[in-house]
Amino acid sequence: EVQLLESGGGLVQPGGSLRLSCVASGLTLSTEVMHWVRQAPGKGLEWVSTISGGGSTTYYADSVKGRFTISRDSSKNTLYLQMNSLRAEDTAVYYCAKDGCSGDSCYSFAYWGQGSLVTVSS
């Protein structure tokens, strides 16, 4: 059974940094396409970042490009999101998510963690 467990959220001042972790079980993270998705309080869902299977290619939403870095540690089966230069508008629950596949078709966001709340405030 695939399980994703985020941690590392908390309260941080504007301009500060935070690193989120997503520990995976029931899968080998190093071969999977993985994502971060966020949801501001009372708002909708926003894709943040994606790392390709093998980890050689990364993608970012314009709103976080140059400030956030997605990475993974295969030895720990863990996905990370390093968040720098945080702003109030980055306040959100951050979810890690994994693609699913059925036959020859793969689709995004089939599995989700429970989320980790990041609050950026002075």
Place this chain on the structure above:
Amino acid sequence: DIQMTQSPSSLSASVGDRVTISCQASQDISIHLNWFQQKPGKAPNLLIFDASNLETGVPSKFSGSGSGTDFTFTISSLQPEDIATYYCQQYDNLPYTFGQGTKLEIK
């Protein structure tokens, strides 16, 4: 970026009603569309992928249809446990984008 326009933004219906939500993409996304259910304080739960395929373990009262730019999500007979916010999402192109959500309530 592909814009996803979902309607209505809120919907009030009675138990047993058939409920339909629409989602329109700003460009052709083939069938690369998901539908999610999200209950308060919980992560989104994937119900439908590839526009019309039911995810494993999801009740058959949920269904999806469409291709290209116009998509529909249906609950055949609304039950109290279906109260949630529903989102469409395209995965044809990065950045992946979501509709703004439809909040479903019981009348």
